[in-house]
Amino acid sequence: DAGVIQSPRHEVTEMGQEVTLRCKPISGHNSLFWYRQTMMRGLELLIYFNNNVPIDDSGMPEDRFSAKMPNASFSTLKIQPSEPRDSAVYFCASTRTSGRPYNEQFFGPGTRLTVL
Amino acid sequence: KNEVEQSPQNLTAQEGEFITINCSYSVGISALHWLQQHPGGGIVSLFMLSSGKKKHGRLIATINIQEKHSSLHITASHPRDSAVYICAVVNLNEKLTFGTGTRLTIIP
Numbered sequence: 001d002a003g004v005i006q007s008p009r010h011e012v013t014e015m016g017q018e019v020t021l022r023c024k025p026i027s028g029h030n031s032l033f034w035y036r037q038t039m040m041r042g043l044e045l046l047i048y049f050n051n052n053v054p055i056d057d058s059g060m061p062e063d064r065f066s067a068k069m070p071n072a073s074f075s076t077l078k079i080q081p082s083e084p085r086d087s088a089v090y091f092c093a094s095t096r097t098s099g100r101p102y103n104e105q106f107f108g109p110g111t112r113l114t115v116l
Numbered sequence: 117k118n119e120v121e122q123s124p125q126n127l128t129a130q131e132g133e134f135i136t137i138n139c140s141y142s143v144g145i146s147a148l149h150w151l152q153q154h155p156g157g158g159i160v161s162l163f164m165l166s167s168g169k170k171k172h173g174r175l176i177a178t179i180n181i182q183e184k185h186s187s188l189h190i191t192a193s194h195p196r197d198s199a200v201y202i203c204a205v206v207n208l209n210e211k212l213t214f215g216t217g218t219r220l221t222i223i224p
Contacts, residue, residue, distance in 0.1 A: 034118070035161070042202075042214050042215070042216045042217060043204070043214040044214070045212045045214075056210070056211075058211075064148060088182045089157065091159060093159075102147055102149070102212060103164065104149075104161045104164050105149075105161050106161070107158065107159040107160070107161070109157070109158055110157055110158075110159075112157075
């Protein structure tokens with residue numbers, strides 16, 4: 001089992017550029033979560049999908065952030081345009097659920113984003 | 117006041133000591149998670165609790181719903197237990213909120 005796969009592992013970009021983060025959940029898992037971690041705010045849930053449908057996106061900071069899950073094996077988190085305050089580590093996690101969204105989650109290694 | 121408070125923020129102990137990390141929360145919850153974040157940044161889910169106690173190896177997690185409090189215990193601590201331990205609660209509206217973490221350092 002390869003675990004949750006995220007790419008890229010590191011991304012450095014300039015303010016104003018579009019950034020796309022990618023996640024492949026564990027096969028068979030039907031819920032996927034995007035988190036952001038910063039020194040100031042710790043871990044925050046951005047959005048979660050269940051069966052490819054966004055269920056709760058109340059944690060998405062603003063319209064510059066968007067997330068998609070076109071199929072059960074792939075999700076993207078896009079920031080356009082990026083700003084220096086978006087610099088953080090972005091984690092993707094997946095789990096198999098039957099109703100309750102927050103069973104034990106399996107985290108990817110994270111993408112460290114730096115916006116200059 | 118944060119919904120989830122952890123204590124202590126930092127903890128340094130000698131190898132072999134019994135470790136307790138605390139998590140208090142202020143809202144009604146349906147579940148509580150304990151996560152471990154390694155120095156390299158990777159996050160592992162340790163426990164999910166809604167009542168009582170769970171044990172996995174040297175790790176024990178307890179929760180008291182009435183007191184809105186959970187503890188994570190590590191017996192016979194080892195330097196490889198050095199990590200940040202994060203508590204997260206799922207409130208009754210299924211919102212997930214994280215504590216700020218406890219940084220544990222075990223000295224050989």
